[in-house]
Amino acid sequence: MSAVEPLGTCPPHNPLGHTVELGRDRPIRLDCGIEMAPVTVAYQTYGRLNADKTNAILLCHALTGDHYVADPHPITGKPGWWIDLVGPGKVFDTDRYFLICSNVLGGCMGTTGPRDINPATGKPWGQTFPVITIGDMVRVQARLVEYLGIDDLFCVIGGSMGGMQVLEWAASYPDKVFSAIPIATAARHSAQNIAFHEVGRQAIIADPDWMGGNYQEAGLRPHRGLAVARMAAHITYLSETALHRKFGRNLQDRDQVSYGFGADFQVESYLRHQGSTFVDRFDANSYLYITRAMDYFDLAAERDGVLANAFKGTRTRFCVVSFSSDWLFPTPESRAVVHALNAVAANVSFVEVQSDKGHDAFLLDEPEFHATLTGFLEGAAEHRGLRRKGNSQP
Amino acid sequence: MSAVEPLGTCPPHNPLGHTVELGRDRPIRLDCGIEMAPVTVAYQTYGRLNADKTNAILLCHALTGDHYVADPHPITGKPGWWIDLVGPGKVFDTDRYFLICSNVLGGCMGTTGPRDINPATGKPWGQTFPVITIGDMVRVQARLVEYLGIDDLFCVIGGSMGGMQVLEWAASYPDKVFSAIPIATAARHSAQNIAFHEVGRQAIIADPDWMGGNYQEAGLRPHRGLAVARMAAHITYLSETALHRKFGRNLQDRDQVSYGFGADFQVESYLRHQGSTFVDRFDANSYLYITRAMDYFDLAAERDGVLANAFKGTRTRFCVVSFSSDWLFPTPESRAVVHALNAVAANVSFVEVQSDKGHDAFLLDEPEFHATLTGFLEGAAEHRGLRRKGNSQP
Numbered sequence: 001m002s003a004v005e006p007l008g009t010c011p012p013h014n015p016l017g018h019t020v021e022l023g024r025d026r027p028i029r030l031d032c033g034i035e036m037a038p039v040t041v042a043y044q045t046y047g048r049l050n051a052d053k054t055n056a057i058l059l060c061h062a063l064t065g066d067h068y069v070a071d072p073h074p075i076t077g078k079p080g081w082w083i084d085l086v087g088p089g090k091v092f093d094t095d096r097y098f099l100i101c102s103n104v105l106g107g108c109m110g111t112t113g114p115r116d117i118n119p120a121t122g123k124p125w126g127q128t129f130p131v132i133t134i135g136d137m138v139r140v141q142a143r144l145v146e147y148l149g150i151d152d153l154f155c156v157i158g159g160s161m162g163g164m165q166v167l168e169w170a171a172s173y174p175d176k177v178f179s180a181i182p183i184a185t186a187a188r189h190s191a192q193n194i195a196f197h198e199v200g201r202q203a204i205i206a207d208p209d210w211m212g213g214n215y216q217e218a219g220l221r222p223h224r225g226l227a228v229a230r231m232a233a234h235i236t237y238l239s240e241t242a243l244h245r246k247f248g249r250n251l252q253d254r255d256q257v258s259y260g261f262g263a264d265f266q267v268e269s270y271l272r273h274q275g276s277t278f279v280d281r282f283d284a285n286s287y288l289y290i291t292r293a294m295d296y297f298d299l300a301a302e303r304d305g306v307l308a309n310a311f312k313g314t315r316t317r318f319c320v321v322s323f324s325s326d327w328l329f330p331t332p333e334s335r336a337v338v339h340a341l342n343a344v345a346a347n348v349s350f351v352e353v354q355s356d357k358g359h360d361a362f363l364l365d366e367p368e369f370h371a372t373l374t375g376f377l378e379g380a381a382e383h384r385g386l387r388r389k390g391n392s393q394p
Numbered sequence: 395m396s397a398v399e400p401l402g403t404c405p406p407h408n409p410l411g412h413t414v415e416l417g418r419d420r421p422i423r424l425d426c427g428i429e430m431a432p433v434t435v436a437y438q439t440y441g442r443l444n445a446d447k448t449n450a451i452l453l454c455h456a457l458t459g460d461h462y463v464a465d466p467h468p469i470t471g472k473p474g475w476w477i478d479l480v481g482p483g484k485v486f487d488t489d490r491y492f493l494i495c496s497n498v499l500g501g502c503m504g505t506t507g508p509r510d511i512n513p514a515t516g517k518p519w520g521q522t523f524p525v526i527t528i529g530d531m532v533r534v535q536a537r538l539v540e541y542l543g544i545d546d547l548f549c550v551i552g553g554s555m556g557g558m559q560v561l562e563w564a565a566s567y568p569d570k571v572f573s574a575i576p577i578a579t580a581a582r583h584s585a586q587n588i589a590f591h592e593v594g595r596q597a598i599i600a601d602p603d604w605m606g607g608n609y610q611e612a613g614l615r616p617h618r619g620l621a622v623a624r625m626a627a628h629i630t631y632l633s634e635t636a637l638h639r640k641f642g643r644n645l646q647d648r649d650q651v652s653y654g655f656g657a658d659f660q661v662e663s664y665l666r667h668q669g670s671t672f673v674d675r676f677d678a679n680s681y682l683y684i685t686r687a688m689d690y691f692d693l694a695a696e697r698d699g700v701l702a703n704a705f706k707g708t709r710t711r712f713c714v715v716s717f718s719s720d721w722l723f724p725t726p727e728s729r730a731v732v733h734a735l736n737a738v739a740a741n742v743s744f745v746e747v748q749s750d751k752g753h754d755a756f757l758l759d760e761p762e763f764h765a766t767l768t769g770f771l772e773g774a775a776e777h778r779g780l781r782r783k784g785n786s787q788p
Contacts, residue, residue, distance in 0.1 A: 031653075032653040127655075130653065131652075131653035131654060131655075188643060189643070190634065190637075190638065190643075191634075191637040191638050191640075191641045191642055191643065191659075191661045192629065192634045192637045192638070194643070194659050194661050194662065195625075195629045195637060195661050195662070195665055196629060198625070198657075198659075198661070198662045198665055198666075199622060199625045199626045199629065199665070201655065202621070202622050202625060202666070202669070203597055203600075203622045205655075206597075206601065206618035206619065206621070206622055207600065208602055224600035225600065227596070227600070228593060228596050228597045228600055228622065231589075231592070231593045231596060232593045232626050235586065235589045235590060235593065240584065240585075240586045240721075240724075243584075243585040243586045243589065244584065244585050244586070246585075247585045248585055249582060249583070249584075249585065249588070249692060249695075257690055258525075259425075259426040259524065259525035260525060261521075261525075261595065261599075261682060261686065263592075264689075265585075265588050265592075265689065267585045267588050267589050267592070268588065268589070268592045271589055271592055271593070272592075272596070275596070288655060292655065295658075295659065296651055298643060301643075327634075327721075330634075
C-alpha cells in the first residue's frame with residue numbers, strides 16, 4: 001500500500017491502492033452503539049477530480065468484492081471485477097470522471113475488519129469485532145469522501161450489496177448524491193436470502209478450525225467451512241439457465257460416471273474450484289460480518305416501515321437496474337424501490353435488462369446493461385454541467 | 395420390526411413395519427456392476443391385497459423419506475409423511491387399495507444401506523457401500539413386489555426422488571405398471587440440483603467427524619456437516635413466497651436485532667431447527683449415497699439421449715403432476731416427461747397444480763392436488779375393473 005496522503009488531496013491511481021486512517025479525532029459511531037476509532041480505509045482511485053470537484057463517482061463493491069475495480073487482484077492476480085467498464089472512453093470514462101472505490105468496513109482487503117488487530121487488546125478482533133450494518137459501511141465511506149475534500153458525489157453506483165450501499169447513501173446523505181444507480185439489489189434482504197446466508201454462516205461456524213472465531217491466534221483457518229459457504233452462495237449468483245448452458249449434465253474427464261464421490265459432473269468440479277480458490281482471498285470472519293450486515297439491511301424498517309420515507313424530498317436522479325434471470329435479487333425487489341421513488345415524485349428510470357446470466361450479470365459482459373449505464377451517466381453529466389474532454393459543447 | 399414373512403404372503407399393516415431379506419439365492423446386480431446379496435428391505439403395508447392381486451399401489455418415498463407413510467416415525471414420533479392421504483375413503487383408500495412402501499436401497503430406516511454391517515467384513519459398509527442408482531432402488535423394489543407374490547402393480551406413485559422411481563418403474567418394467575403418477579420430479583437431475591446436492595455432500599465430507607466415512611467405528615457422527623447439508627437443501631424445498639409468508643423478516647424473541655450471530659430472524663431459527671432435528675433421524679453416508687443416486691438419474695441418457703425411447707410401446711396410464719412454485723423441479727421438467735410420453739402416444743394427463751408452497755407442496759395440504767390424485771386413481775381403477783367396497787357398480 002502507498003503512504004498515507006495529506007488531508008483533502010485526491011491521490012492518483014496506484015495499482016496497489018491507497019490507505020487512510022480515519023476517525024482518530026472524531027470516532028465513527030456504529031449502529032450497534034459502539035464508537036470506532038481509528039478506522040483504516042483501503043481505497044482505490046481512477047481518473048482525476050476536476051477543479052469544481054463535481055465529477056466524483058463512488059463505486060460500491062459487492063459482498064466478496066474489493067477496491068481493485070480495474071487492477072489485478074493482489075492475491076489472485078485476476079483482473080478487476082469491473083475492468084471492462086473503467087478506462088478512457090469506457091462506461092466509467094476516466095478522462096471524464098474521478099472514480100473512488102473503498103473496501104467496506106468489516107472487509108479483509110485493507111479496511112478495518114475482524115482480521116485486523118484491535119488496538120485496545122493487541123489481538124485480532126475476531127468475534128469481538130462489532131456487528132456492522134450497511135449504514136456503518138456507508139458512514140465510513142462518507143468519511144473517506146469528506147477526507148478527500150469532496151462535498152458531494154456525482155454518482156454512487158453498485159450491484160448487489162453495493163446496490164444496498166447506493167440506496168443507503170441516497171437515503172442518509174441525499175444532498176451528497178447527485179445521481180444513484182442501484183443494480184441487482186433490494187431495499188431489504190428477503191427471507192430466502194437470509195436463509196442462504198445463514199447456511200453459509202453455519203458452514204463456517206461448524207468448522208472446528210473456526211475455533212469460536214479465534215482461528216488466527218491458533219494459526220488456523222476454517223477453509224472447509226468457508227469453501228462450503230462459498231459454494232452454496234455461488235449457486236445463487238447464477239441462473240438455472242446459465243448453469244445448464246455452461247455445464248448441463250456434462251461429465252468431467254470421463255465418458256461415464258465413476259460410481260464414486262469424486263467430481264463426476266463438470267458443475268461439481270466448477271463449484272469445488274469456486275470454493276477452494278475463494279478461501280485463498282477471503283477471511284471467514286469477514287464473511288460472517290458482511291453477510292450479517294446484508295441480512296440486517298431494511299431501509300424501510302427504520303422509517304416507520306414505509307420505504308418511500310427513505311427518499312422524501314430527494315433531488316437525486318436514480319437509475320434502477322435489475323436482470324430478468326436474477327433470482328437472488330429478482331426484479332420485483334427493484335420495482336419496490338422504483339415504486340417508493342415514484343411515491344415521492346423522484347427522478348427515476350428503471351431498466352430490467354433481459355439476460356439469462358442470473359445475479360452475476362452485473363459483473364459480466366452485458367451490452368444492454370453497459371449501454372444503460374452510459375446513457376444514464378451521459379444524461380446526468382449533462383445536468384451536472386460536466387463536459388466531455390476536448391468537447392466545448394455541453 | 396416384525397418377523398420375516400413366508401414367501402408370497404402380504405402381511406397386514408404393522409405400525410413398526412416389516413422386513414424381508416432378498417437376493418440370497420439370486421443376487422441383485424447393481425448398475426455399478428456389483429452383485430449384492432442379501433439385501434434387507436424394510437417396508438410397510440396398508441389395506442389388503444385383493445384376490446386377483448390387482449389393487450396394489452407402490453408408494454415411492456423421497457430423499458429423506460421412509461416407509462412410515464401413515465404411521466408415527468419410530469425415531470421422531472411425527473406423523474407419517476402422507477398420513478392425510480392414507481385411510482378408508484381417503485386418496486389412497488385402504489378399503490380399496492393395497493399399499494406398499496419400502497425404504498430405499500442405501501437408506502437408513504431398515505433397508506440395507508451404508509450404516510449396515512457388510513457381511514463380508516463384519517464392519518459397517520460406510521464408504522465401501524457401492525454407489526447406487528435410482529435403477530438399483532427400483533430393482534430392489536421389484537424384487538420385493540415379486541416376493542409379495544404380486545405380478546403387476548395397479549399404480550406406482552411418488553414425489554421428487556419418489557417420482558424418479560416412478561419413471562424408472564414405467565421405463566424398466568412397463569408390463570408391471572398399470573398406472574404411474576410421477577409428481578414434482580424430472581427425468582434427469584439438473585445442473586442446479588446437482589450443484590445443491592454437491593454443496594450438501596461437501597458440507598458432510600468437510601466435517602472432521604465424518605472421518606472418511608468411517609465415523610461409526612469411531613463412535614462419531616458428522617452432525618454439523620449433515621445439519622448444514624439439510625439446511626441448504628431445505629431452502630430449495632420451499633418457495634420464496636412461502637418463506638416470505640411464513641417468516642418474512644420477522645425477528646425471533648426480540649423487538650430489534652441483537653448485533654450478534656444468534657438466530658435473530660425466525661427464518662434462521664427455523665432452518666437451524668430443520669438441521670438439528672434431521673441429524674437425529676438420518677445417516678450422513680445414506681445422505682451421500684442417495685443424493686448421488688438422484689444426480690446420476692438420467693432416463694434418456696441410457697436410451698440414445700431420447701427420453702421418448704424410455705416409454706416406447708408403453709400401455710401404462712400416466713398422470714404427471716407439477717406445482718407452479720416448485721423451483722427445484724419446475725414445471726418444464728414435468729412437461730419434458732409429458733412431451734416424451736406424447737411422442738409415443740402414451741395415455742397421459744398432466745396437471746400443474748397452482749400452489750405457492752414450492753417443492754414441498756406434494757407433502758402438504760393441497761386440495762387441488764389431492765383431488766387430481768383421487769380423480770386419476772378413480773379412472774384407472776375403473777379401467778382396471780376395481781370395484782368400490784360395498785358397491786356393485788363398476
